[in-house]
Amino acid sequence: MSRPENATALVTGASKGIGSAIAKALAADGWQVAVNYRSDQAGADAVVKAIEEAGGTAKAFHADVTNGNGKEFLKEIEGELGPILCLVNNAGVARDNIALQLTDEDWDVVIATNLTPAFRLTRDSLRSMIKARYGRVINIASVVGPRANAGQSNYAAAKAGLIGMTKTIAAEVARRGVTVNAVAPGFIATDMTAELATDEIVKAIPARRQGTPEEVAAAVRYLASDDAGYVTGTTLYVDGGMSA
C-alpha cells in the first residue's frame, strides 16, 4: 500500500543533530514534517527553512514531550498539517555516571525523556494510523542497550526498553498496515557526542570513523517508505559495525 495524501511525519527532538537530519530526509521523501523542539526554536526554524528551500513542507511545533500533554500536541499537528502517519521518537538526553554514583534524579530524567514519551506518543498516534491502514513508527534507540557502555546504565535501560517496546507494539498492530521499528545508531557525530570523540573511541569502531546524522536519517527514511511495508519489529543498526 502506498502512503496516503497529506501524510505527516512527526519527528521529536528535531531541532538539531540526528533529529534534524531525519526531518530533512523524510521531507525529501515527500512527507510533510512536524519539526518538534523543546528549547531550541532557532534550530527548529532553521530545519523548517532548509526543508522549505529544498521544496518540502514542514512546520516547527514546540512541546516538551515529557509533560504528558501528547494528545493535544498530536491534535494540533494534525489540525495544521494532516494525519500523523509516521512518528519518529527521537528526543533524548544523556545523564551519564557509573551506577554506583548515579542519582535517582538522573535515572528518572533519562527514563522520563527517552522512553516514556515514546510509548505515549506511539499509543496516541496509532489511532490515525490504524484508521488509515498505514503507519510507520520509528524509535531511535542506540547501540548502547543491546551492548554495554559503562556510565550509561540509565540510557541503556531506556534504549533497550525502546527496542522491547518496538517488538511488542509491532506485533500488536502489524495486520493494520502499521509497522514499528527501531534504528540503533552507534557513535554519531553530533553536539551530544562532540566531547567524547577521542581517537581511542573511534579506533574501537570497526569502520574507524564516527557516523553522520545523515547516515542514520537514511535508515529512518527507508523504514518510513512504502518499500519497507513488510519490515516490522526489527532494529536496524547504523553503527559502523560496533554491534557486529
Next chain:
Amino acid sequence: MAAAITEENVQKTVFEALPQFGVDEDAITRDATFEDLDVDSLDLAELSQIIEDEYGVALKGDDVGKIKTVGDAIDLVLKRGS
C-alpha cells in the same frame, strides 16, 4: 456533530464496522460472540474508536474487556451514552 445514540444507529455502526476486521457479514448477529467471529482485542479497540468518533462515547478498556457478544457491545454504547 455526533450521531443520535439510538439502538438502530449503533447496531448499524457496529454491523458495518465488523466486516472491516475481516468478519463474514452473514455471521454478524446480536447474539454472535466476538470469539466466534474471531474479533480480538485490537479489533475491539478499533471498534471503540469508531464508536467514539461517531457518537462521542468513550468506552473504557475495562468495559470493553467484559463484553462477549455483538449485542453486549451495542448495549454498552447505549448505556454509556444515556
